[in-house]
Amino acid sequence: MQNIGIIGLGSMGYGIARNLINAGHRVWGHDINQAAIDRLVVEGAETGIFREHAVNFDALVVVVLNADQTQEVLFGETGIASSLHNNTVIVSCATIPPDIAVQMETRAEKEGLLYLDAPISGGAIRASSGELTVMASGRKAAFDAAKPVLDAISAKVFDMGDHAGAGSAMKATNQMLAGIHIASMAEAITFALAQGIAPARFFEVVSQSAGTSWILENRAPHIVEGDYTPHSTINIWPKDLGIVMDIAKTTGFSAPITEAALALFKTAVEKGLGFEDDAALAKLYADTAGLHLPEKQ
Amino acid sequence: MQNIGIIGLGSMGYGIARNLINAGHRVWGHDINQAAIDRLVVEGAETGIFREHAVNFDALVVVVLNADQTQEVLFGETGIASSLHNNTVIVSCATIPPDIAVQMETRAEKEGLLYLDAPISGGAIRASSGELTVMASGRKAAFDAAKPVLDAISAKVFDMGDHAGAGSAMKATNQMLAGIHIASMAEAITFALAQGIAPARFFEVVSQSAGTSWILENRAPHIVEGDYTPHSTINIWPKDLGIVMDIAKTTGFSAPITEAALALFKTAVEKGLGFEDDAALAKLYADTAGLHLPEKQ
Numbered sequence: 221m222q223n224i225g226i227i228g229l230g231s232m233g234y235g236i237a238r239n240l241i242n243a244g245h246r247v248w249g250h251d252i253n254q255a256a257i258d259r260l261v262v263e264g265a266e267t268g269i270f271r272e273h274a275v276n277f278d279a280l281v282v283v284v285l286n287a288d289q290t291q292e293v294l295f296g297e298t299g300i301a302s303s304l305h306n307n308t309v310i311v312s313c314a315t316i317p318p319d320i321a322v323q324m325e326t327r328a329e330k331e332g333l334l335y336l337d338a339p340i341s342g343g344a345i346r347a348s349s350g351e352l353t354v355m356a357s358g359r360k361a362a363f364d365a366a367k368p369v370l371d372a373i374s375a376k377v378f379d380m381g382d383h384a385g386a387g388s389a390m391k392a393t394n395q396m397l398a399g400i401h402i403a404s405m406a407e408a409i410t411f412a413l414a415q416g417i418a419p420a421r422f423f424e425v426v427s428q429s430a431g432t433s434w435i436l437e438n439r440a441p442h443i444v445e446g447d448y449t450p451h452s453t454i455n456i457w458p459k460d461l462g463i464v465m466d467i468a469k470t471t472g473f474s475a476p477i478t479e480a481a482l483a484l485f486k487t488a489v490e491k492g493l494g495f496e497d498d499a500a501l502a503k504l505y506a507d508t509a510g511l512h513l514p515e516k517q
Numbered sequence: 518m519q520n521i522g523i524i525g526l527g528s529m530g531y532g533i534a535r536n537l538i539n540a541g542h543r544v545w546g547h548d549i550n551q552a553a554i555d556r557l558v559v560e561g562a563e564t565g566i567f568r569e570h571a572v573n574f575d576a577l578v579v580v581v582l583n584a585d586q587t588q589e590v591l592f593g594e595t596g597i598a599s600s601l602h603n604n605t606v607i608v609s610c611a612t613i614p615p616d617i618a619v620q621m622e623t624r625a626e627k628e629g630l631l632y633l634d635a636p637i638s639g640g641a642i643r644a645s646s647g648e649l650t651v652m653a654s655g656r657k658a659a660f661d662a663a664k665p666v667l668d669a670i671s672a673k674v675f676d677m678g679d680h681a682g683a684g685s686a687m688k689a690t691n692q693m694l695a696g697i698h699i700a701s702m703a704e705a706i707t708f709a710l711a712q713g714i715a716p717a718r719f720f721e722v723v724s725q726s727a728g729t730s731w732i733l734e735n736r737a738p739h740i741v742e743g744d745y746t747p748h749s750t751i752n753i754w755p756k757d758l759g760i761v762m763d764i765a766k767t768t769g770f771s772a773p774i775t776e777a778a779l780a781l782f783k784t785a786v787e788k789g790l791g792f793e794d795d796a797a798l799a800k801l802y803a804d805t806a807g808l809h810l811p812e813k814q
Contacts, residue, residue: 389712397728415686431694433730
């Protein structure tokens with residue numbers, strides 16, 4: 221049994237926290253939303269002032285939105301890192317630029333802490349069931365110290381190497397493909413509709429053909445059913461594909477497909493679709509082409 | 518047992534012809550390459566002058582490269598359509614623009630023939646094993662007449678409707694996704710390599726993650742192994758994605774992801790990669806970024 225702090229109790233973080241509790245650990249939750257903290261206490265989390273207990277944490281899991289928030293909660297003016305004891309492991313789960321992960325590892329190590337670059341994949345449902353995929357990198361000591369956390373929250377951990385950055389690079393690559401495949405699915409399902417092929421028929425045929433992808437099989441049903449309840453929002457993509465394009469520009473790598481997909485997600489945000497499920501990118505195409513997508517029954 | 522003519526004995530057509538023979542039909546083969554015809558005779562095809570036997574065909578299967586060739590062999594100056602008897606079914610297997618399929622159906626019906634818009638998917642291996650996927654559309658009489666052919670060559674027939682064009686539209690949509698997914702795979706595997714992630718590791722992680730696609734699982738191993746033996750060539754894609762963009766332009770449909778992928782394939786052809794396996798699109802990215810892809814062992 222370990223003492224574990226977790227910052228960020230959104231759809232991913234809350235599921236992670238519950239699985240840490242269910243695995244028998246003592247868990248302290250923190251979030252800007254007090255209601256989420258209180259709800260977690262009902263589910264068995266510890267009470268008390270987060271910062272006061274931080275000195276006893278064996279691990280601190282950070283599941284905030286992006287790099288800025290991760291840096292702020294750890295190393296900002298009121299950052300928690302200064303309250304942790306030596307050799308506490310920081311498990312950083314947000315999708316962030318690899319170079320920021322490297323900087324945070326260096327900073328953590330200077331303060332006597334361990335750092336695991338551990339972006340997560342799998343969505344809220346698998347966060348809730350403790351079956352996330354983690355693309356992790358860091359020192360062996362960081363992996364060892366994070367093992368109780370990883371065991372409780374994930375079905376699969378890819379060990380990407382012995383320094384921070386590699387995990388984030390792998391995550392960025394996976395997001396790059398996932399984001400492009402959302403865009404290609406949206407482009408193709410509306411292209412088919414423009415030819416008179418209904419989305420349900422498109423899905424039936426393509427999911428059994430060479431054009432299929434994990435994303436298509438996961439997201440196209442949202443369009444078929446006209447249900448854009450956000451499982452993963454449009455808003456995520458300008459950030460995640462933006463990370464990819466930032467890396468690409470820095471390293472002189474040309475990524476025209478990613479660039480085209482990023483432009484579409486940005487336009488969708490401008491059109492007010494940001495908080496909808498990312499399958500709603502199809503609405504952008506449908507609106508442009510004057511097509512009618514299925515509506516929710 | 519039927520009398521079946523087949524025009525086009527390339528990697529797809531030859532496999533189809535063999536399966537028609539193996540199913541017990543009398544098969545006459547035709548190709549601009551006499552050696553392919555002779556080889557098929559060794560495997561059990563009938564001999565004699567193709568045109569002289571055409572009047573006895575129950576079905577004529579056309580497996581040439583594109584719309585121009587299909588129109589030429591059927592309705593050109595020396596086209597075979599005029600030699601067929603009433604109600605022979607033409608099974609048109611090339612990937613062609615839907616409007617050309619509509620024109621050919623009209624022309625065929627004027628001459629008392631049946632026409633099935635029947636583009637095929639699955640590659641040379643499944644053509645050889647009789648397990649193609651067919652995205653077909655046409656009159657009920659055309660489907661009925663083509664049934665012995667379809668039964669012998671395919672594992673799955675999607676009935677897209679009662680007129681030519683719908684099968685070709687579905688095929689174009691599937692190709693659109695497959696082509697984009699080749700490009701996204703090539704972009705991502707080299708992006709990862711630029712971050713120090715080897716192609717084999719990329720493949721291991723992504724094939725188990727949200728970024729995977731049928732194409733990625735099928736083509737990325739070619740890059741991992743450095744083996745660009747052409748199963749499906751780069752040259753196919755300017756044609757097939759060109760069909761998609763032609764349809765898009767005609768119908769006022771905006772398809773920026775397809776457009777970006779098409780531009781990459783065209784550049785790859787200009788760089789002399791046209792006759793390589795389509796996974797060789799990764800070479801274009803690698804060359805631009807100064808990366809070294811795995812070489813064949």
